[in-house]
Amino acid sequence: MLGGDVTVHEAELRYGPFGPATVKPYAMTRRAVDGGSLLKVYAGIDPEGRRHREAETVRHAAQWGLSVPEVLATGECGAGSWSVFRMLPGVPCGVRTDRAIEVYIDHVLGLTGRLHRTSPGLTPGSGWSGEQGRPATQHQFLLDQFSQRCRQRPWWAALAEVLQPLETHPVVYLHGDLKPEHLLVHDHHLSVVDWEASARGPAVLDYTDVAFHLVRDLLYMGVKPSRVPIDLIARLPFNGPVLAWRLLLWLDRRRPRDIDLMAFRDLHRVAAEDHAATGYASLARAVSAMRTAGVPR
Structure with a gap:
């Protein structure tokens, strides 16, 4: 080197x-x-x-x-x-068929079983090394990833409240961006690339990110909301408030006014879901509406 x-x-x-x-x-x-x-x-x-x-x-x-x-x-x-x-050998996971999605989710679950470790004193934050003198909570780590403008939105206080239960979740090591193109398969051997979003936090962050990207990317590929394979995606651990957070984070990082396209009632519907299948179906409807409104992928 x-x-x-x-x-x-x-x-x-x-x-x-x-x-x-x-x-x-x-x-x-x-x-x-x-x-x-x-x-x-x-x-x-x-x-x-x-x-x-x-x-x-x-x-x-x-x-x-x-x-x-x-x-x-x-x-x-x-x-x-x-x-x-x-460079590592391998072909990125695909999502163009239900079978490909099933295989991709299998890889995610197998990988996170090895990846999501915890250790004494591990605190939430970016990267895998703790920052001395900056104690953080699980929900505050998520809120800190929004731009300042979000703090004036009508949903801010409600989102902060529904994320509070994350404090009971163990803090583990996260990849932070387990999209299909970051998992390379070669002769049944899995390699993982693009670790810049690595973090420490609740395991459900990795699973939610996978589910969000799957739903969003399928819809932007032209798949109808009713055709998104919710039953396959529902194999991933689910958390409604974190899914709502991930949806808002996407909008916050698009055009300046896209964040205002999200109606409070629709956001509440996603955050209040207790079941993965209905939660991901609500996400599909919300993302489809954003696509129709012209929000960039």
């Missing part, structure tokens, strides 16, 4: 050349033309923190025996903080 304070040019001489860029809202990636490595440039929200968080977490995950991408080099440049990761 290249040491610290190296340049992207030095990394490219060692691991590149890198091909065309794939640009996302908060990151840009470029694959080496030989397929051996990936350059990731962090931009937007806390790029330096995300770089350190991901590099640190994959090292811990590797020590646990999980198959994760090795960090080959890391540094800063004018475009933002960056890391080079060794």
